[in-house]
Amino acid sequence: MIEVEHLTKYYGEVRGIEDISFKIGKGEIVGFLGPNGSGKTTTMRILVCYMPATSGKARIAGFDVESRSMEVRKKIGYLPEHPPLYNEMTVRSYLGFVGRLRGLDRKQAREGIERVAHTCSLDEVIDRMIGHLSKGFRQRVGLAQALIHNPELLVLDEPTIGLDPKQNAEIRSLIKSLAGSHTIILSTHILPEVALTCERVIVIHQGRIAADARLEEFTRGQDLEQAFLKLIGAEELEKKRCE
Amino acid sequence: MRVIGAIFWKELKGYFLSPVAYVVLTGFTAISGWLFYQLLNYFLRITNIVSGYMVKGQIMREWTIADDIMGPLYKNLSLFLIILVPGVTMRLFSEEKKLKTEELLLTAPIRMGQVVLGKYLASVVLLFLMLIPVGVYMSLILYYGSEPDLGTVLSGYLGLFLVAFSLAAIGIFASSLTENQIIAFFVCAVIGLLFFSVGLAARSVGVVSIFSRQLDLGELLRQLSLFEHYSHIVAGRIQLTDPVFFLLIIIFFLFASRINAESARWS
Amino acid sequence: MKKFTQILGLIGLVVLGIGFLALLIGQKTNLFINAHLVVGGGLVLIGLLSNLAGFLDYFRKRAGRAYSGAILQMMILAVIVFLIGLISYQRDLMMDVTRDRLFALSEPTKKILKNLPGEVKITAYFPSEGFDQGRQLLKLYQGESKKVKLEIIDPDRHPELAEAKGINTYGTIVFDYQGQQTRITEPQEDRITNSLLRVSRKTSWVIYFITGHGEADPETEDKGGLSMFKKFLEDENFQVKKLQITSQGIPPEACLIVIAGPRMPYQPGEVEAIDHYLGKGGDAVFLLDPGVFSNLENMLIGYGIEPLPGIVIDQVQYLVGMDAMGLAPVANNFDQQSEITKTLKGKLAAFPRVRPLKIMGGAERPGKWTPLVYSSATSYEETDLETLFKYGRARQDPADHKGPLLLAASYQERIQPQAWEENFKGAQIRIAVVGSTFFMRNLALDVYSNYLLAINLFNWAAGEQSQAFIVPHTRKPSRIFITAGQTRIIFYSSVLIIPEILCVIGLALWWRRK
Numbered sequence A: 001m002i003e004v005e006h007l008t009k010y011y012g013e014v015r016g017i018e019d020i021s022f023k024i025g026k027g028e029i030v031g032f033l034g035p036n037g038s039g040k041t042t043t044m045r046i047l048v049c050y051m052p053a054t055s056g057k058a059r060i061a062g063f064d065v066e067s068r069s070m071e072v073r074k075k076i077g078y079l080p081e082h083p084p085l086y087n088e089m090t091v092r093s094y095l096g097f098v099g100r101l102r103g104l105d106r107k108q109a110r111e112g113i114e115r116v117a118h119t120c121s122l123d124e125v126i127d128r129m130i131g132h133l134s135k136g137f138r139q140r141v142g143l144a145q146a147l148i149h150n151p152e153l154l155v156l157d158e159p160t161i162g163l164d165p166k167q168n169a170e171i172r173s174l175i176k177s178l179a180g181s182h183t184i185i186l187s188t189h190i191l192p193e194v195a196l197t198c199e200r201v202i203v204i205h206q207g208r209i210a211a212d213a214r215l216e217e218f219t220r221g222q223d224l225e226q227a228f229l230k231l232i233g234a235e236e237l238e239k240k241r242c243e
Numbered sequence B: 001m002r003v004i005g006a007i008f009w010k011e012l013k014g015y016f017l018s019p020v021a022y023v024v025l026t027g028f029t030a031i032s033g034w035l036f037y038q039l040l041n042y043f044l045r046i047t048n049i050v051s052g053y054m055v056k057g058q059i060m061r062e063w064t065i066a067d068d069i070m071g072p073l074y075k076n077l078s079l080f081l082i083i084l085v086p087g088v089t090m091r092l093f094s095e096e097k098k099l100k101t102e103e104l105l106l107t108a109p110i111r112m113g114q115v116v117l118g119k120y121l122a123s124v125v126l127l128f129l130m131l132i133p134v135g136v137y138m139s140l141i142l143y144y145g146s147e148p149d150l151g152t153v154l155s156g157y158l159g160l161f162l163v164a165f166s167l168a169a170i171g172i173f174a175s176s177l178t179e180n181q182i183i184a185f186f187v188c189a190v191i192g193l194l195f196f197s198v199g200l201a202a203r204s205v206g207v208v209s210i211f212s213r214q215l216d217l218g219e220l221l222r223q224l225s226l227f228e229h230y231s232h233i234v235a236g237r238i239q240l241t242d243p244v245f246f247l248l249i250i251i252f253f254l255f256a257s258r259i260n261a262e263s264a265r266w267s
Numbered sequence C: 001m002k003k004f005t006q007i008l009g010l011i012g013l014v015v016l017g018i019g020f021l022a023l024l025i026g027q028k029t030n031l032f033i034n035a036h037l038v039v040g041g042g043l044v045l046i047g048l049l050s051n052l053a054g055f056l057d058y059f060r061k062r063a064g065r066a067y068s069g070a071i072l073q074m075m076i077l078a079v080i081v082f083l084i085g086l087i088s089y090q091r092d093l094m095m096d097v098t099r100d101r102l103f104a105l106s107e108p109t110k111k112i113l114k115n116l117p118g119e120v121k122i123t124a125y126f127p128s129e130g131f132d133q134g135r136q137l138l139k140l141y142q143g144e145s146k147k148v149k150l151e152i153i154d155p156d157r158h159p160e161l162a163e164a165k166g167i168n169t170y171g172t173i174v175f176d177y178q179g180q181q182t183r184i185t186e187p188q189e190d191r192i193t194n195s196l197l198r199v200s201r202k203t204s205w206v207i208y209f210i211t212g213h214g215e216a217d218p219e220t221e222d223k224g225g226l227s228m229f230k231k232f233l234e235d236e237n238f239q240v241k242k243l244q245i246t247s248q249g250i251p252p253e254a255c256l257i258v259i260a261g262p263r264m265p266y267q268p269g270e271v272e273a274i275d276h277y278l279g280k281g282g283d284a285v286f287l288l289d290p291g292v293f294s295n296l297e298n299m300l301i302g303y304g305i306e307p308l309p310g311i312v313i314d315q316v317q318y319l320v321g322m323d324a325m326g327l328a329p330v331a332n333n334f335d336q337q338s339e340i341t342k343t344l345k346g347k348l349a350a351f352p353r354v355r356p357l358k359i360m361g362g363a364e365r366p367g368k369w370t371p372l373v374y375s376s377a378t379s380y381e382e383t384d385l386e387t388l389f390k391y392g393r394a395r396q397d398p399a400d401h402k403g404p405l406l407l408a409a410s411y412q413e414r415i416q417p418q419a420w421e422e423n424f425k426g427a428q429i430r431i432a433v434v435g436s437t438f439f440m441r442n443l444a445l446d447v448y449s450n451y452l453l454a455i456n457l458f459n460w461a462a463g464e465q466s467q468a469f470i471v472p473h474t475r476k477p478s479r480i481f482i483t484a485g486q487t488r489i490i491f492y493s494s495v496l497i498i499p500e501i502l503c504v505i506g507l508a509l510w511w512r513r514k
Helices: A040-047 A069-075 A091-101 A106-119 A135-147 A165-178 A191-197 A215-219 A224-242 B002-017 B019-049 B065-089 B091-098 B102-107 B112-144 B150-177 B181-202 B217-224 B226-235 B241-266 C002-026 C031-050 C052-060 C062-091 C107-114 C132-144 C159-164 C189-199 C227-235 C268-279 C297-303 C385-391 C450-461 C484-513
Strands: A002-011 A014-024 A029-033 A055-060 A076-079 A153-157 A183-188 A200-205 A208-214 B052-055 B058-062 B207-210 B213-216 B237-239 C094-096 C120-125 C148-153 C172-177 C180-184 C205-210 C238-243 C254-260 C283-287 C305-307 C311-314 C357-359 C368-374 C379-382 C406-414 C428-434
Touching: A002 A040, A014 A040, A014 A055, A014 A200, A014 A208, A029 A040, A029 A191, A040 A055, A040 A153, A040 A183, A069 A076, A076 A135, A076 B102, A091 A106, A091 A135, A091 B002, A091 B102, A106 A135, A106 A165, A135 A153, A135 A165, A165 A183, A165 A191, A183 A191, A200 A215, A208 A215, B002 B019, B002 B112, B002 C484, B019 B065, B019 B112, B019 C484, B065 B112, B065 B150, B065 B181, B065 B226, B091 B102, B091 B112, B091 B150, B091 B181, B091 B241, B102 B112, B102 B241, B112 B150, B112 B241, B112 C484, B150 B181, B150 B226, B150 B241, B181 B217, B181 B226, B213 B217, B217 B226, B226 B237, B226 B241, B237 B241, B241 C062, C002 C031, C031 C052, C107 C132, C107 C189, C120 C132, C132 C148, C132 C189, C172 C189, C180 C189, C180 C227, C227 C238, C227 C450, C238 C254, C254 C268, C254 C450, C268 C283, C268 C297, C268 C428, C283 C450, C297 C305, C297 C428, C357 C406, C406 C450, C428 C450
Parallel strands: A029 A183, A029 A200, A076 A153, A153 A183, C120 C148, C205 C238, C205 C254, C254 C283, C283 C428
Antiparallel strands: A002 A014, A002 A055, A200 A208, B052 B058, B207 B213, B237 C094, C120 C172, C172 C180, C305 C357, C311 C379, C368 C406, C406 C428
C-alpha cells in the first residue's frame, strides 16, 4: 500500500527527515512514534501530498505522490495536527463541504455524513456550529472529515492530543473499529497509545528511522516505555559523548 | 465545477453568516445613497438657474445627467471601492492560513485554480449585490430624466463593476500573501491606489530613450492607470484597451493568487 | 563569511537597481550613475560567485525548482498579459456610446479627411497638463485618415522646438502640407478641419483692405487699428494686403475686399470699380461706421440694403465700461440658419458705436439678404447725432426706430457663369455689411464672441471654397423633472431606508447566531 524510499526533506538548511524508507501493507495500523520535532509530521505531510520531498520517492497504492498526486489525494483521508475546521459552519455543512471537495456527489455526501456522524458519534451535535463545540467533539469532527469519503488510507497526525482520558479512549476505540477495512497511519508521542492501537511501530528520531518493528518484537517482553527510552536515550548519550 | 461550486457556496455563506456582508452592504449603500442625493440635489438646483457651465457669460458646455450626476457618482464610488473591496477579500486566504484549514484544501484532490476561482466568484457576487443600489439610482435618473444619455450612463455603471471585480482579484492576491488579514487589507489597498494613481505620474514623464530606442513612458503609465481606463468608460468613450485592461488585471492577479496559494507547499 | 557575501550581493542588487533607475530618468550617464552601476555590478558579482555552489545546489533541489518554476510562471504570465495589452493598444478600436457622439468627428470633417490630397503633418504644442480634449480630437483625426501625421510636443520640455517655430501660445497647432503652413490656437474641430482644408489647397487667399479714405488700418496696433484681426486672418492662411484703388481696378488675385470704416467719401470712379468687381462675382465686406457718409450707401441700396444714418443706443443691454449712454449695445440675437452665426448660439457680441441697417423689399437684384445680428428690443436708433456728440445727451423720440435693429447682414447672389470675361471671380456675389468697424478693432475684438463673429464673417465672404462649415458634436443638455416630494422620497429611501433594512437584517442574524 505504501512504499517509501530514501525520503529526505530539508527546510532550507534545517533537516526535517533524512533517508526514510519503509513499506506498509494493506490493512495495517502503523504508529509513528517519536518525540516532538522528530519528523513525524513532515513524513505524513509528504505522504498526503501537502509538500514535496527534497529527494526520495514515496508511492501510495502504486501512485507516486509527486507525479500522480491527484490519484493519491483521492485515496487518502487526512487529519492534520490542527483539525482544519471552519468555526462559522455547522458540522453538517462542514462535512458536506469536505465531501464535495473529496469528490462525492450530493447523494454520496449525504450518505457519507450519515455514516461518519454515526461512527464518530456526532449525531447530537450535527447541526451545531463548529465554533461552539468542545475540544473532544472538534477532534471527532476532524476525524469524521477524514473519513467522509471512506478512504483506503487514513493518516492521523496526533489524533488524541489535548483530549481528556475518556475522550482519548473513545477516539482510540474508534480507530480500532476502523482497522481491517482501512490502512491507518497515526503519529503520537504518547507511548501507551501505540501499544493500545497499533500493530506495528516506526520510531522516528531526529529525522531518521530509529526502529521499525511489530509491536511484540519491538518490546520483546520489556515494557514499551523502556524500549523506547533505551532507543532514544542511547543516541542521546552518544551525542553527549561526542560533544 | 463541483469544487468551484462547493468553495463558492461556502464562502458566500461565510460572508452572510458573519457581519462582513452587512457592514459592507450597509456602509456602501449609505455612502452611495448620500452621494447620489447630494449630486442630484445640486444638479436640480443648478439647472434651475443656469442651463450650462458658464465662463465669461458664455455657455461652455451644457449640464447633463451623464456628466454631472452619474459620472461624478461613479468616479467617487470607485474610490470608495479601494477601501471596501479589500475589506471584502482580505479574509479569503488569510483566514485559511491562520486557522490552518489551508491544509485541507492542499491535500484534497482539487486544483488550487478551482479554489481561487470559487473564492473569487463569491466575492464578486457580494460586490455585485453591493452595487445593485447604484443601479437603482441609475434607473431613477433614467426614469425621471428627459433625454438622458443612456449609453454613457450604462457604460459607466458597467465600468464600476469592472473596477470592483479587478480590485477583488487584487484583493485575493493580497490575501494569498499573508495570514494577517490587516496586512492583506493594506496590501490590496496600496496596490489598488497604485493602479489608480499611476496615471498622475504619466503627466510628468514623457518619452525616454532606453538603449537608443524611444519609449513613451508616459503613455505606458497612462495605459497602466486603472483610473484612466475607467474615466474613458465613464465618459462613454470605450477603447478596446479599456475592457481588455480590466480583464487582464483580473486574469493576472487570479493566476498570481493561484501560484501563490500553491506555494504554501514549499515553505 | 557566506552570510556576509550574500548580504553584499543583495546590497549590490539594490545599488544596481537605483543606478538603472537614475539612468532611465536622467537619460545621460554621469559620475553618480556610473559609480552606482560599477559598484552595484561588482557587489552582485562577488555575491554571485562566492555563493555559486549554493545557488546551483538550490536550483537542483525540488523546492528550488518549484520556486523558480513559480517565478518563471509569473514572468511568462506577465509577458503574455503585456503582449495582449500591446496588441489591443495597437488595434486602437474605439466605441463611442454617448448619445451626442461626442467622441466622433462630424460628417463634413470625415469627408474632408477622405479627400485630403496628400500627407498633412499636424504638430500640436500641448503642455503636459490639460488640453485633453484637443489630444483626443487630434487622435480622432489621426485614426480617421492615414494621411494625417500627428506629433504632440510639450513646449515646456522642448522649448527649443517650440521656439524654432515661434510658438508662444499653449495649444497652438501647426499644419504643414508640402511646405505650406497654417496654425491655429484653439484645438476645436471646426478650426482644425478648416485649417486642414486651407493648408492642403495650394491657393493663395489675398484679402485687400481698401485705404485712402481714413479706413481702419490692418497694420496699426493701437486701439483703433485692426492688427489683432489681421494676425487672426493670417493664422487662417489668408494674406492681408492694403490697396489703393487705381485705374487698374481691383487686382485679380483678390478673394475679398474690405471697406473698413472710411472717414471720407469714395470717389465716383472708385465706387464704380468696386461695383464692377462685385458684378463679376467678387466678394466684399462693408463695415460702415455711423455718422459718416462714404458714398457707398447708394451702391448698397442698389443691392437692396440701406445703412441708416443714426446710431444704435441700448441703455439696458450695453457693454459696461466702454461707452457711456448705451452706445455699445450687446447683441445676443443671431440668425440660426446662416453659416456665419450658427456657431454663435447662446453667445454674445458687443458693438461699440454701430449704425442700424435696413433690408429693403422689392430690390432690383435677384440675390438674397440674410439678417445676421439684431440688437435687443430695448435698443433704439438715435438720429440726432449732433445733440448726442456735442452735448452727450441721448433721448428716445417717438420718431426713432425701435429695436430690435439689424446690425449685420449678408448677401448672396448666384450669377451666370461668364468665365470668358476678364477677372471672373466666381459664380457668386457675396457681400457682408456691418454697421460698425469698432466691434472688430483692437479695442473690442476680444470682447465676448466678437472675434468669432468677425472671423466667421470673413471666412464666409472670402469665398465658398475656402471654408467648410463644421458643427462639431456637442453635448445637448438633459434635465430631471421631479417634485420636491419625490426628491424627499429619494433621499429617505436611498440614504436611510435601504441601509436601515440591511443593518437590521445583519443585526438580527448576528443576534440569532449568538
